[in-house]
Amino acid sequence: MAISLTVNRKKRVVDADADKPLLWVLREDLNLPGTKFGCGAGLCGACTVLLDGNAVRSCQTPIADAAGKQITTIEDVASLPVGKKVVDAWVDLDVPQCGYCQAGQIMSATALLTQTPRPTAEDIEGGMSGNICRCATYLRIQKAIRKAAGVAA
C-alpha cells in the first residue's frame, strides 16, 4: 500500500506492506541507513528515531503508524537546534567507539534534552537507559549530554 509521511522535512510516499517496520522502510525504501538494526524487539535502542518529536523504536513502529507523521532520523537531526548541540557535543568529546549505537543514542539524547533541557545525572540515566552501547561509551554519553545542555559535569 502507498503510505505518505514526512521524513527529514521532505514528503515521501512509500509502497510497502502496512506491517513493515519504519526501520526497514528507512533503510531499504528510503536509502537512509543511518538508523540501525540491533535487536528487532525494541530492547537496544539502535533504531531510535523521532516521530512527531518523540523518541520511538522504529523496529517496533509499523509503517502504517507513521503515516502522515513527521519523522526525523540521524541524517537530519542536526537541523533541530537541540539536535545540533547534541551532535556537536558528541564530536567534541569523541563519544563513539565502534559507533553502531550512536545514531540511536543521539536521537534519544535529543528527545531527552528537548523535554528536560537541564537534566540531572539521574535524568540522563533514566532517559538513556533504553539505549545499549556494547562498547560502553556511557561515561562520554553522560558528559556529552551535560555539555549539550550546558550543565556542569
Place this chain on the structure above:
Amino acid sequence: MSIVKDREAAGAALSRRSLNRRSFLAASLAGGAVLTFDARIALAQATGAAGEPVLLTAFIRINADNSVTIGAKNPEIGQGVKTMLPMLIAEELDVAWNQVRIEQTDADDKRYGLQVAGGSTATPNNWLPMRQAGAAARAMLVAAAAKQWGVAPASLSTEAGKVIDKAGGRSMPYAALAREAAGMPVPDLATVPLKPADAFHIIGQPMQGVDTPKIVKGTPLFGIDTHLPGMLHAALVKCPAFGGTIARIDDAAVRGIPGVVAVVPVNSGLVPPGQQDAVAIVADSWWKASKAREKLVVAWDDAAQKQFSTAGYAKQAADALGAAPQADLFKAGDADKALAGATKTVTADYSYPFLAHATLEPQNCTALWTADGKLELWAPTQNPGAGRKEVAAMLGIAPEAMTIHMTRIGGGFGRRLMSDYMVLAAQVAKGVPGRPVKLLWDRTDDLRHDYYRPAGWHRFTAGLDAKGALIAFKDHFITFGADGKPIRAAEMSSTEFPAPVVPDAHLGATYLKTNLPTGWLRAPTSNAMAFVYQGFLDEVAEAAGIDLPELMRRTLGEPRELPTERKGLVFHTGRARSVIDAVCKAANWTGRTGPAKGAGDAVKGRGFGFYFSHRGYFAEVVDVTVSGGTSVKVDKIWMAGDIGSQVINPLNAEHQSQGAAIDGIAQALVWQPVVQEAGAVTADNFGDFPLLRIDAVPRDVAITWVKSDFPPTGLGEPALPPVIPAIANAIRAATGKRLRSLPLQLT
C-alpha cells in the same frame, strides 16, 4: 635491578632487535603473513599524469594540494586503530595532522602485512613498521629536494609537509617533490632514522576518531550499510543444534512469495569441521526474506547433538572435579606433599558460564559472485586473511580470485575473528550469480549461532607456611576439549601466575565434550582466569592475614622477568608491582577493610584485582555499594596501567580503558549465562541475554598511566580482566560473602 631501563639503552636494544630487516621479515612469516611493506613494490605503481596524486610506499599518497592520504590497513572495530596506525606514519613522514586524510585499505596482506583486529596486537606489531613506512617516504622526499637544490640531504629538515633548507632560506611542499621522490632509492627500512620520542608532535597527542564526524551524521560505514545496485537480501534459517544437518526442505510456500528470488542451502562447516547447515532465503528486501522464514519447513537431522546441555556440563564438571585431572599443564615439586605439610590450607571452587559476544551490529556480509567465477566481498571482519582462506577452501576457488573490502565494524569483541558469515554469504552469492546479495542475521540468529566464550570450572587448593607465605598451589581446571586438547579459547596457560613462583605447584586439566563452537571474547581466557585466580588469591591473602596487593607483592618478589608459555613473551614482576603500587596510591588503599555503612540498609566495600594480559599490566580498585542485601552497584573504579613508553592516542586510550572496565562490570554483574538445551542455545534476545545499560555505570573510572621504557603495547583488552575479581573481592568486603561463580549474584 631497576625495572625502568635506561631509555637510550632500551631504545638501542629495541633497534638492534626489531630493525633487523631479515629477522623482521622472518618474524612476519612465522606469524602466517608475508609482510611486504616494501616501498619498492608500491613505488612501481607511482605513475600518473602531472597533478595526479603520487603514491609513496603502499600506505602514503601525496596529493596535489599537499594533503596526504594514509592507508589504514587494519579492521576498525571501535578500538581506534583506523586513527592510530596512520598517526604513526604521519609522525615520521613529518606532516601536520590536519594535512592527513585517512582511507581504509582493502584486504591484501601481501601488500600491507598482517591485517587483523585481535589480541591487542596492532600496537606492538606496527609500532616500528608503520613509523618506518613514514620515515622511508620522508627520506625519499628529502633526497628529492637535496638533488634539486644540489645540497646534502643531511643539511635539510622537514616540518608540516615541507622540506626546508634553512641555510638556503627556501622550502618546498611535499606535493612539489613527490614525483621526483618516487624515483629516489628506497632507504633500508632497518636503518632509516626514526624520530626520538621528544620530537613527537602527533604520537602522544589526543586525536579524535577519524570516522566520528561521519558516525554522528549517519553516513553509511558499516557492513550492514553496504548498498549496491541490484542488490538482493538474504535471511537465514539455521539448524538450532550445532552440527545438525538438513534432512528435508519444503520451500514451496516460500518460493510463491512475491519478491522471493531463491532458497539456497548453505553450510559454514569448515570451522569447526563438520556440517553447520542453514538455509538462506533470498529476496528483494531483507524484511521480506526474514518474514518468509515462517513459511519455510526444514527437518533437521540433529539426533547426535541432543546430548549436549548446560545441565549436563555442570554434572560432568562436578564429577570431574572430584577425580584426577586428565592432563598436567604444569608441575613443580610435589604439591600434594607440600599441602600435607602446610600450616594452613585454603580450598575453593570457582566457575564461569558460556557467553555470547552480542556485537550490536548483527553478523552480516555482502557478496557478489561474478559470471567468471570471481568473488567480491564487503565484510565486517576482524580477520580478512582467515576469511579469505576459509571462503576459498569452502567454495573451491583460488584465494586470489577474491576481492575483500573491509567495512567499519559495529563491534568485534572477537566474534568477527571467525569467518562463518563470509563463507555463508559467498555460498548464497554463488546461488544467485551476477547479483550482489547481503546476508544478515537477526538478533536471535546472532545469539544462537556464535562462537561462545567457553565455560570453565576450577578447584583450587593453596598451602601457607607458618609465616603466611604461599608454598603450595593446585588448580584442577575443567574445560572443553577434544582428543586430550582444549578447543579454541578453552585453554589455560601453563605459566598462569602464581604457579611458576610457588615451590610446589600443579595445574591440571580435564576436558569435556561440547558441540558448541567456541571462540575468543575480548581478553580471551584472561577475562575468566583473572576472576578465578585473583578471586582465589584474595581468599589466600585473607587466610594469611594480609590484603591482596600485599600478597601479590610478596609473591611477585623482586623485579625480574618470568618466562611465559608464549615464546618471546615475558612477565615482568616489577612492572606488575609498579601498577599495583600506583593504583593503591591513587585509590588511597588502606588494606583489607570490612563493610562500611551506606545510606539506609546499604553497605559499601572495596576490592582489588591485578592481571597481566595482552602484554599490558593492569591493577584496579573497585568500590561497590550493596543495597537491599542483593543489589550491587559499582561506584568507582581506579585503574593503573603500564602499556610501555607511549600512550599513542591518549583520548582513545582513556576511552578504551574505561569501556573495557565497564565491559568487565557487565561480565561480573549483568550478563547471564548462555544456556543450552538439547544441543541448542536458548537465548532469544536482549531480554534473556541482557547487556549493560547506562544506569549500571560508575560515575567515575579514573586512570593512572605508569610509563615504562618498553615498546608500546595494545589497549583493547588488558584493562578488562582485573575489574571482575575486584568486584567479587569488593562484595566480599561489603557483605562477608564470597561469590565464586559468574555472574556474581547475592541471594
